[in-house]
Amino acid sequence: MVTTVSVAQIGALLGDPARAAMLQALMDGRALTASELAQVAGIAPQTASGHLAQLAAASLVTMSKQGRHRYHRLATPQVARLLENLMLVASDAVRMKPRVGPRDARLRLARTCYDHMAGWLGVSLADTLAARGWIEITDDAALVTPEGLQGLAALEIDAEASRTGGRRATLLCRPCLDWSERRPHLAGRLGTALCMHCLKQGWVRQQSGSRALDITPAGWRALRDEFDIRRPNVST
Template sequence: MKDGPDIAEVAALIGDPARANMLSALMSGRALTAGELAHEAGITAQTASGHLAKLREAGLLLVAAQGRHRYFQLSGADVAQVLEGLMGIAARTGRLRTRTGPRDPGLRKARVCYDHLAGEWGVRLMEGFLAGGRLRSDERGLSLTPAGRARFIAEGIDVDKLGAGRRPLCRACLDWSERRPHLGGALGKALLDLMLAKGWLRRAAASRLIEVTPPGQRVLARWAQGDDTLRPALATTG
């Protein structure tokens, strides 16, 4: 028996269709109840309870009690990263669902990948930040440039605090629908939080879907084109 982590056990847990649907539902970053997850998976509450217990025991889920309800969420961004990667492989190899919901085009445009922006807009921003000199990508990976640090600080993101945390500051996260990377890591989360607070983005209820508001369209379009003019970007929706 070889040494090292047992990836087969984790893969088997994720590979069950019902459990995969429940984990995918938690990619929104929001905590959901067992009943909500059972609905997402199309199974009974009793069956969902057994699946959730296995996922908790494996360390893939966290649970918090509030009143009469228990709320489940992914145990960390690394779990979301694995799920997004598997979605990318499934899309690339043609393992697509035969029934697509009406929200699919919207999800491809802009969605939450656990705690950062994904989809077409996420990829466009990543490319704009590289073109505008905020980020650098080389053989060592993705990093924040001195100019990018100054610009993000000017926009209200505490880069020093983010860099002092245990989580990587910035990480290239492969987007399953665009097949190109979007911005993850602590900076990706902080950027999404900023855009939501400014009213440039709006989250749909109980969904990974993100709506880009008209003011957000203007700001994100500038960033996507590599335009780092700070003062217009600081405008709010009022």
Template structure:
């Protein structure tokens, strides 16, 4: 009975994500920010009333969470685990049948650098993971990682303190399969802290209406001097 219930639950979640509008809504929330119903209606390509129904179903399934600020209502992904599941599905989808669609600038921008919920993905995310691993700042396994003492000092010099702030049950360092590069990038508290710090330093900037990121001139210099990375 337990496996039957598990199968039913899995099928229900898969059916929710399988709707094109809801999949687009979840994908839009993968940049880690909370968005309004109107913004999500635009991303979903449906009207306001239809979006309201989709958001209700996603909320009931604990895939998204509602935040209220005064009279305003915002929606975000319910947890890092939901984001990791969506990224994993994107990786699986990338192995599927090729679609006859020309690659445009938006596609290239996403592959170069993007947010995966609250951490970095794409070529930039992979390059960061490789650099930290090669320098023995982190030791990575199949789905997780350990930050070395040398890595702790490096992060401190970069202005990152993983012991500050609430930790909850989130692991310090995990890996997430990157759908475009098909290799793991860093997630967990370390991945989130690096992303936040890069924004603070002005190394990366958001691209409008996308979870793609641009690497600034300061970022190109900082990444090269700090991580030995050259990326556009």
């Protein structure tokens, strides 16, 4: 049962700058060690371990052991969505410049939001699929149409193949309000499938140590040919 106390506890955990920095570092879906997260947060590894223990106790992160190393990742896509929405609120609350979202143009162009794509590219893909009638999307809900399943299958994108067992199945398609574009991009199994397809095809590349995605020359051609998405004329 959700209580005001439990909500306040989550808020207190997210309110610490070091913990917030570590959680943001995990938003690209990677698993990182306590030492790596300590470096991101600018704190000692022992301090980071204490913070991570608190985050794990609140089911915000999970830990897995491989050899001598312990790796941490966000516990669920819902945690990533919470963080993205907090960034959205924070950028409205303290707006130093008219530009919204991240200052880094690469992050505004394309980035990962946990297991799916965000930024201008993520929103453009959602717009294209909606214009084709492959999805129906509002600020609150989304669904994939039968025509969409056929069209995606023709592009060798199988959204239903990313269904996971164990916990409750992830929604096939869900809107996620974009931090920088302020319009929905796609989450859920379809969002994951699109992101994995673009990475596998070499259309985008993950930047080292960043959530930003580089769109390759082959990617720009494929986005134009397959989705009618063209390189923006101005800085995104």
